[in-house]
Amino acid sequence: MIGDDIDRRHRFAQDCARQAGAIARRYFRSDEALSSFEKGRHDPVTQADLEIDRFLIDQLAGAFPADGILTEETGGSPARHLWVIDPIDGTLNFARGIAHFAVSIAFCVDGRTESGVVYDPIADEIFSARRGQGAFCNGSPISVRTTRGxxxxxxxxxxxxxxxxxxxxxxxxxxxxxxxxxxxxxxxxxxxxxxxxxxxxxxxxxxxxxxxxxxxxxxxxxxxxxxxxxxxxxxxxxxxxxxxxxxxxxxxxxxxxxxxxxxxx
The missing domain is CATH 3.40.190.80 (D-Maltodextrin-Binding Protein; domain 2)
Incomplete structure (x- = not known):
């Protein structure tokens, strides 16, 4: 897979993350968001998780049918070209109306992450990174803090x-x-x-x-x-x-x- 192929997926992932975030915002602090079932102790799944999961699978499979897809809610298996997705990371926060959750989309080639997108729908901040090309928030470069100790x-x-x-x-x-x-x-x-x-x-x-x-x-x-x-x-x-x-x-x-x-x- 050449760089242009990965770049195209990187751009597409950001578009998908924003659309998925719009679904999350529609549910956030609504009665539907509070309606959930428990996968485990303090591990809920909401209707929004399931809807975003299906939306992302449909979008990515439609655009890149040969790629594998692994998600938290649907599962999947490793593949040479693989999307790894969490429709809502921080579902417990989301279900309780706490504005600290994100849509997470990674694209991997031979097990190595080449593209990463994390979208905070409430703050409308999209964090993106393409291997070897830096990291960005809403298009502006970002860097880690200069920590003294x-x-x-x-x-x-x-x-x-x-x-x-x-x-x-x-x-x-x-x-x-x-x-x-x-x-x-x-x-x-x-x-x-x-x-x-x-x-x-x-x-x-x-x-x-x-x-x-x-x-x-x-x-x-x-x-x-x-x-x-x-x-x-x-x-x-x-x-x-x-x-x-x-x-x-x-x-x-x-x-x-x-x-x-x-x-x-």
Whole structure:
């Protein structure tokens, strides 16, 4: 696949994300948004998730029928040319009327993310990155913050119900003991976008899926930050630990994450 093919998909993904965001805005804080079912504890699915999921699949399959598609709500399987989608990342926030959620679309070639788009429909901010070409918010270049060190840093420490609470409490304890401030905002895609544009300094979570983070990890890389690798192939379907941050605090945060021996590698 040549660069022009990826560029065309990158532009198309941004158009699709904006249209998907319009669907989310239509549902947001409506009775329909509050109507949901639970996939698991504190893991709702709303009508908006399902409608956006179907919309994106239809649009991408119609424009690029040979590409594979993997989404949170419908599933899929790894493919050489693969779209990885989260129709609403931060559904719990969305379902409760909290304006911190995003549409996330990544395009991968041979397991490597080449295009990433994260769209915040409420703020109308579209974060985009094309590998080797930088990262942008609404068309303007963005970069990670110049972090002086832990005492100058804010980290979004995502919480996962897939592992014992003690793991998360241990991480928070170590962050605070090492002079970090932390938040827990409930959307990995948005957290990574916030790192990329310099609003916070890092994001980490013990257990995330590819659709939560692939677009956001590329945003951080292309904005001058550091991001952990996400496994390719069958690994795209599994849970993995994620860290992305400014380079000044990379080693410190890696050490803190690795200090918990019970955490998977």
């Amino acid at each position: 832990p005492s100058d840093a804010v980290v979004d420490a995502g919480y996962s119900l897939r592992h014992p609470t003690a793991y998360y409490l241990g991480l928070i304890g170590r962050l605070l003991a090492n002079d970090y401030a932390f938040v827990q905002n409930g959307s990995a895609a948005m957290g990574l976008a916030q790192v990329a544009c310099g609003r916070i300094d890092g994001f980490c979570e013990l257990s995330l899926k590819s659709w939560d983070v692939l677009a956001g990890l590329l945003l951080v890389e292309e904005s001058g930050g550091w991001a952990s690798d996400f496994p390719r192939g069958p690994g795209l379907l599994q849970d993995h630990k994620v860290l992305a941050c400014t380079r000044a605090i990379r080693q410190s945060l890696q050490d803190l994450l690795q200090a918990e021996q019970a955490w998977p590698a």
